[in-house]
Amino acid sequence: MKTLLIDVDGTLIDSYPGIRASFLHSLDQMGHPRPGEDVLSRIAGPPMELTMRSIGMDPDEARKAVEIYLRHYGAGSWADADPYPGMRELLVRWKEKGFRVCTATSKGERFARKSLERYGMIDSIDFLGAAEENGARRSKESVIAYVLDSLDLRGTESDILMIGDRIHDFDGAAAFGIDAVACAWGYGDADEHARARWTATNTRHLEDIVDEWNEQG
Template structure:
């Protein structure tokens, strides 16, 4: 069995407009200085509470900021996302081919399901692996561990390929010996993308990489 772990923000959907709007709304509500656009561009990927702490907020301030952010994102921001070209067809191809498909996203589960359903992706996934907005499962590594344990895949990591766009995907998967294919259309920097084993410029190339990877795995079994 071949298994794909798939990131959501920056991989399946362009959620940055909504994330940015909710982030800026939060800073405005808390009367916190607005950082540079370079800082704002890096917020998709890591847990939002970590992004708030990176601005110099105390743990208590960051928790308050997270609450403001989640409320605004749940009411406004989530609807500002759009699907990336070709990813619906990509998921259908490998779902039909019998691959096990799981998300591994730092998005909270409610927002992840909401986004996947809104863009017609939900039907392709066997399991929705997501972060806890109000719990200990926040990092990408923690989300991946959750998927591995829930789906009883700890002894099958050699058959898993992570698909994502940021350093958090690459490093999180790497903790379990899982290779990553990084997509160019997401939010990662050139430096981050160069750390992945595989790199796809568009959905067609991504499909080709997954086919080649799975064929190589079959020869090793």
């Protein structure tokens, strides 16, 4: 059985509106200046504490900011999102084709589950690989390691494909020798996409890439 590791934010779900609202709320509560739209447009995807550090917060400030962010996000911003057209149906088809379908997301496990339940995707997921909101499993590499270890997949990396939209997805997969597909509809740019083996322009193209990868293996 071949395994698909699928990112959530920017790949299955456009969750930027809710992430943006909670991010700005956190900055306002911390008295930290708001960055420009060029920075805001890049906040979805990476672990939030890394994003807070990238705009000048020290580690203690970043931890406090993330706590504020999570409270606000959990109060309702998590639902300010939309599934990308065609992705729910594609998950169903992948299951019908016999793939093991897992997530590998830097989103906290509670919010990942709530989002996938809300948009009717959770029933197509065999294993929910997600970050810990209050724990060491935060980076994409650590999430992928968690999936591999939980499902005893070490040594089968050639039969695993990562599907995501940001550099963290592609570099995280590369750390284990796993190939990746970039989803052009997400939050990454062309330079980030270049770090993946393939780039899918739409869901049909993504399905074709996965079928080709499966046949080649």
